[in-house]
Amino acid sequence: MATPLQQLLIAGLAGMVLATPLAAKEPTNDEIQSRIKPVGELYIEGDAPAVAAAAEPAGPRSGADIYQAACFACHGTGALNAPKKDDANAWAPRLAQGMDVVLKHAIDGFNAMPPRGTCADCSDEDIQAAIDYMVEGI
Ligand code: HEC
Numbered sequence: 788m789a790t791p792l793q794q795l796l797i798a799g800l801a802g803m804v805l806a807t808p809l810a811a812k813e814p815t816n817d818e819i820q821s822r823i824k825p826v827g828e829l830y831i832e833g834d835a836p837a838v839a840a841a842a843e844p845a846g847p848r849s850g851a852d853i854y855q856a857a858c859f860a861c862h863g864t865g866a867l868n869a870p871k872k873d874d875a876n877a878w879a880p881r882l883a884q885g886m887d888v889v890l891k892h893a894i895d896g897f898n899a900m901p902p903r904g905t906c907a908d909c910s911d912e913d914i915q916a917a918i919d920y921m922v923e924g925i
Pocket of ligand 1: 823824825853854857858859860861862866867868869870881884888889890892893897898899900901903904905906909914917918
């Protein structure tokens with residue numbers, strides 16, 4: 788018969804063994820989607836103004852800062868088929884539209900690309916800087 792202390796140790800060990808696989812569980816696609824989904828929601832014209840229009844641009848930031856904070860979730864990983872940073876094949880046909888069209892798509896949103904890439908306090912110049920950073924290696 789085990790002493791109470793031995794029983795306690797055995798229970799503790801069993802707990803650790805049982806808890807480990809749970810902690811290591813891979814996130815499901817749904818969980819990943821919900822983590823990377825845009826912060827903003829769609830709104831219909833005439834409704835309350837979108838946060839993107841209301842927020843004041845924050846101070847000067849580099850394109851790299853903005854990319855890391857707002858764009859990397861999709862453009863660093865290719866999530867939702869976003870063109871990845873420095874992927875010439877993915878960017879060439881987009882850049883061929885002309886930078887003004889590309890910038891407009893990034894500001895207004897384009898299919899799964901959310902307006903301003905969810906960076907509500909990014910100015911137009913900030914968005915341009917982040918695009919420049921994403922394609923500078925091409
Ligand atoms: C939630 C994911 C997501 C985030 C965050 C995101 N993008 Fe995108 N972006 C996309 C997807 C998906 C596309 C491709 C859309 C398509 O072509 O259908 C795209 C396309 C673009 C394009 C190409 C537009 C064109 O004309 O082809 C630009 C430029 C762009 N994003 C800029 C940005 C910038 C700058 C940021 C950060 C401030 C950002 N994106 C953040 C998903 C995202």
